[in-house]
Amino acid sequence: MTEATRVLVLNSGSSSVKYQLIDMAGRRRLATGIVERIGERSARLVHTPADGGRRERGGPFADHRAALRAAAEELAADGTGFDSPELAAVGHRVVHGGDVFSGPVVVDDRVIADIEALVPLAPLHNPGNLEGIRTAAALSPGVPQVAVFDTAFHTTMPEYAARYAIDVRTADAHGIRRYGAHGTSHAYVSRRTAALLGRAPEDVNVIVLHLGNGCSAAAVRGGRCVDTSMGMTPLEGLVMGTRSGDIDPAVVPYLARTAGMSPDEVDELLNRRSGLLGLCGDNDMREVTRRVDEGDGAARLALDVYTHRLRKYIGGYMAVLGRVDAVVFTAGVGENSAPVRAATIAGLEPLGLAVDPDRNASAERGPRFISPQYASVAVAVVPTDEELEIAGQAYDLVST
Missing domain, CATH: 3.30.420.40 (ATPase, nucleotide binding domain)
Incomplete structure (x- = not known):
């Protein structure tokens, strides 16, 4: 058989x-x-x-x-x-x-x-x-x-990380809480990062930066997610290709009152006409960095806003985790954009983070370290494989 x-x-x-x-x-x-x-x-x-x-x-x-x-x-x-x-x-x-x-x-x-x-x-x-x-x-x-x-990996977040500080009855009645996204990627990459470090997942604390057209960060302690940047929807958190990420929620009623925008129009603005696209007119990071190299001011601002937000989340998640063994970049931008990786880590040397220029610029494609030997916190690039993660979870479930 x-x-x-x-x-x-x-x-x-x-x-x-x-x-x-x-x-x-x-x-x-x-x-x-x-x-x-x-x-x-x-x-x-x-x-x-x-x-x-x-x-x-x-x-x-x-x-x-x-x-x-x-x-x-x-x-x-x-x-x-x-x-x-x-x-x-x-x-x-x-x-x-x-x-x-x-x-x-x-x-x-x-x-x-x-x-x-x-x-x-x-x-x-x-x-x-x-x-x-x-x-x-x-x-x-x-x-x-x-x-x-996609949300399952984030269900291990403690309640104080998943809750928003709004009326509890309203939140519970309408399911308003942090669910996160990209969970299959964060699960796979955090586990592969532990293997790259030569340690068991339960012994490793990592910050995973999933950077594609959609972007999210996750703080993973011992193989379990304890915080993540995306919220009830994938709009919250990091600056993305077309999504704003974090924004003062009062902007929504303000635009309704002053610009006469409907809820659907504001939703369209924040999800499809914001992020890199809203800042400089391009949502492809390759094009943004090319324009930066040519001295384009709008592209420079877009990249600075993007990497500034990333540094804020890295610092915040270092505080959440207490001890961090690695910061890891993954997905299309994270795996392929050396300029984004360098700009994100720049200035974080006092926190033990640094990028080696030669390692960062290497054409190598597999899991690898891009930090210098002296860095106390490893910086790595680990290609994600969401399909293999899904296949593995499905196979393990039906074969047991």
Whole structure:
């Protein structure tokens, strides 16, 4: 009998479906793919098996169901379809689990109902996640569907870190508290950082900086999150590509009174027209740093605001943790932008942090230290792998 060791990881977003097929026996990727621009005439599917031979086809893909069926056809053409006896589970990224889910769960009707109830907390993400779950279940009815939540890693925060200082009855009635995001990334990277240090996760305190178009920081003590920068939604915290991050909440009613802006218009401003884009007109950090090198003042200000906010969170989380073994950069910007890493750590030498210019500029891609030998707190770059983390959590759940 063939042993089921493969996990299909699905990230079913608002307008795209990303997937990876991973063999957990060797932690090998057998295929990757994406269906993007679902519902548009320009929709397309790109499928890449492990042996290369990338295949691409156009839509239309009217909805997530059609997109996933097309992905299933591509996987079946490789002999690794949804009905393969080697498929142990389908692992689904679900953005918001609220305070209901603190770990991965096998999906049943109750889980689906709970995820639906959390849609108001992630209206752009949870509906697409649910479509992925329902469609995959129909395509592979005998295979466990496992939901892995971005918020789950942060449920270990103490109540004083998760609570906002507003009326408790109002907060509890409407689920207003800090939930965080990027939890699968923070979990994976904090564990890999411990391995890089040659120590067990429970013996290590790290500050993880997940810097992509969305950005978040997490303070991780002994493998458990004790604080994180994103809040009830992914808007709070660090400066991001198009999101403001921390802002005086009085700005919202102020804009309503003085500019006549509706709640939806303010939401649009803070989520889609702020951050780097709002400051300098570009939300791609590569373009921002290129403009900085050319002497562009607006880009310089944007980068300074961005890194100033990062330093504030690093200092704050050093105080929260008491002892810090490493500050680690991950995700697209964190892994690839040496200028951002250098500017973020600059001036923090009194706190034991420093960046070695040569190590920081190295083209090396794997987990690595970029701090000099004398630094008392390590600074590292650790590439994230959210898909492998989801696959691992799903496989461990169904194989025990």
